[in-house]
Amino acid sequence: GENVEQHPSTLSVQEGDSAVIKCTYSDSASNYFPWYKQELGKRPQLIIDIRSNVGEKKDQRIAVTLNKTAKHFSLHITETQPEDSAVYFCAASTYGQNFVFGPGTRLSVLP
Amino acid sequence: GAVVSQHPSWVICKSGTSVKIECRSLDFQATTMFWYRQFPKQSLMLMATSNEGSKATYEQGVEKDKFLINHASLTLSTLTVTSAHPEDSSFYICSARFQGSTGELFFGEGSRLTVL
Numbered sequence: 001g002e003n004v005e006q007h008p009s010t011l012s013v014q015e016g017d018s019a020v021i022k023c024t025y026s027d028s029a030s031n032y033f034p035w036y037k038q039e040l041g042k043r044p045q046l047i048i049d050i051r052s053n054v055g056e057k058k059d060q061r062i063a064v065t066l067n068k069t070a071k072h073f074s075l076h077i078t079e080t081q082p083e084d085s086a087v088y089f090c091a092a093s094t095y096g097q098n099f100v101f102g103p104g105t106r107l108s109v110l111p
Numbered sequence: 112g113a114v115v116s117q118h119p120s121w122v123i124c125k126s127g128t129s130v131k132i133e134c135r136s137l138d139f140q141a142t143t144m145f146w147y148r149q150f151p152k153q154s155l156m157l158m159a160t161s162n163e164g165s166k167a168t169y170e171q172g173v174e175k176d177k178f179l180i181n182h183a184s185l186t187l188s189t190l191t192v193t194s195a196h197p198e199d200s201s202f203y204i205c206s207a208r209f210q211g212s213t214g215e216l217f218f219g220e221g222s223r224l225t226v227l
Contacts (some may be wrong), residue, residue, distance in 0.1 A: 034215065043204060043218040089154060098145065099216055103154045
């Protein structure tokens, strides 16, 4: 089955700096890769996603890149703000099948 | 995005009692819903996949007689924790996959269960 790894487990950055979180997956059949942000005690919220036919996607300060050959994808947050502090989860899925989540990255943006 | 509502958001019960958690897709039909359990500072652990009109598929190590799942309609799935014990205390989250062409997964608010 699919296995998703995520690094780093914790990340601290200064406000205004960039943050990068990386994930790898094992199943070459996976074709959908979402990223979720979860604040303490709240539900995970989809912040960006990418499909296997695209190499990069950007939405304002957030971008995701995908390298299918290497089976890894990354989340990039630029100009970080304190409200970006949360736990971020990557996931891999084959459309129509279950999502496998990474272990999460706790991001702290220091003012 | 699509809306998934989960109820109750928190519940406290005595050991030995059963607790039911509801998960509803409010503005779309979901033939498949997923139930996760999340321990503090950990990732989402899939418990079972709930399919409308058929039996749920449980992940290895999850007791189906302990965690009863019913998906009687396209908008409602329920998780019942039977004979709850303190070790069942956790954050339970449901999710539903949007049945449009995109297939995004949307989560309920989560239910924090505390068993005394």
